[in-house]
Amino acid sequence: MTKNNEHKNLNVPALRFPEFSGEWKKCKVSDLLDFYSTNSLSWEQLEYDTNAMMNLHYGLIHVGLPTMVDLAKDKLPNIKEDNMPTNFELCKEGDVAFADASEDTNEVAKTIEFYNLAEKNVVCGLHTIHGRDNKHKTVVGFKGYTFSSTVFHNQIRRIAQGTKIYSISTKNFSECYIGLPSKPEQTKIATLLRLIDERVATQNKIIEKLESLIKGIADKLFQTARETKLLLELAPNITSGTDKNGSGTIPLYGSTGIIGKVKNASQKGNIVLVARVGTIGTVQYVKESCGVSDNALIVEAGEMTKYIYHFLKTYKFAHITSGTTQPLITASSLKKIAVPTYDIERQTQIVLCLNILERKLDIEKQYLSDIAMMKQYLLHQMFI
The missing domain is CATH 3.90.220.20 (DNA methylase specificity domains)
Structure with a gap:
């Protein structure tokens, strides 16, 4: 690819294949x-x-x-x-x-x-x-x-x-x-962008299969536990967020991710967020200090937090939703969830395993995002 920085006033795109010349x-x-x-x-x-x-x-x-x-x-x-x-x-x-x-x-x-x-x-x-x-x-x-x-x-x-x-x-x-442009140049442009689209489709399949693999492994890991404890016993402090979107530099989390900023953090991090309305049951782990809106429930469990996060990712929240016109999850219903438990060593191994798989998934999603950004750049630069 070459940039046409010297021909800004000509009918040519900013970026084109070097073997082609002349105006469009x-x-x-x-x-x-x-x-x-x-x-x-x-x-x-x-x-x-x-x-x-x-x-x-x-x-x-x-x-x-x-x-x-x-x-x-x-x-x-x-x-x-x-x-x-x-x-x-x-x-x-x-x-x-x-x-x-x-x-x-x-x-x-x-x-x-x-x-x-x-x-x-x-x-x-x-x-x-x-x-x-x-x-x-x-x-x-x-x-x-x-x-x-x-x-x-x-x-x-x-x-x-x-x-x-x-x-x-x-x-x-x-x-x-x-x-x-000429038909040969049209063909070259179309071929490149079509191959990018095919790579996006492949990457989506990779992510889909990896998500399915992680879910299957997580289900298996938690199903083999012989003991359970109520979430209330492991995380006695389960509350709803109260922060509102405003000015500041600290991220404000909602039911599915960051929705704004706040001036002061209400949470120190190492928490699990569960969407209580809207996309019910969406589970997030937040490591950083942040604010949390009232669309999410906050679960704090110290050293058990990441273990609980991975388990809640497998949980079917339809069992504990209430309401008809606007289904929701309450803190009291969340506290009654039975969490499979192991000894500390086994729980640590489970967290390590699922952390690695989740990191792999994040890398694949970032790669997909990078490909999509590259395509948008080309759609911006290769046409007039």
Whole structure:
């Protein structure tokens, strides 16, 4: 990769492969793409794992599908019997689909490209915009990434309409431009970003398998204990957080992580936090001095704290939740949990084992975050 620091005023990206030179062509999106009508089928009219025509719902563009959709491995729902649209345009490889609405301006016009249809019939559905490059100015794989680039979404953000829900239409694409390099350069860019996406998918599988392994090992370790003690006996001081978000430099923890800052720490650290509302039962270990909001219960157990943390990570909190409209966990119900116990030496071995596995998991998650950041950097630097 080379940076084009000396050509800031030319139609070239800030970062490109060294074997390519020359300016890119600026192209109005409405001149590049032809648009086709889409259906309005809801989730209730779709189902998975049949042989019927597949339908792209806008919700899957927001969550569930990669930028490059490969139907040899990615899944789309099928249209239920008696719901088949009468007029439709089948998708072709290289077609793109935009989500036309979102509560977040960053998600409006989020895009997927059909990289491989695997000989399956697919139509675009509710709240999608279906586009096709009939002039063949682009290679398959390039459009999905250029429409995911920072420079394109900055244009969308300026023209998206709405107050609570932001939306776009095909008319808006007459106001948007993308840069088009030669097809060999398009291919090189698309190949790099697709390989990064594949690495992200692989890393997610590594994390998923590792989480499953840790859970299986932890379950086994705690299930073999012959004795139990109530959590109240091991951690008599179980309270709810009381801190509010404000100014300061000390982290304020909520039910799932840091939610703000406080001026003074109410906790010295070495505590376990259990989400009592919202994402009930989320368990955190906090080593540092901090503040804690009233969304979390605080468990202090001295030298037993890390052992209790690992056990509570395996506990099924549905057994002790109360309430219907807003389920919650109370300090009194938490105190009654039976904790498997061993002698100090065995407990130390368990903590050491699970600490190592958890550290490995943290490393894999950080690597995933690093890959995602690299992709965002490239989407910012490699397009105009």
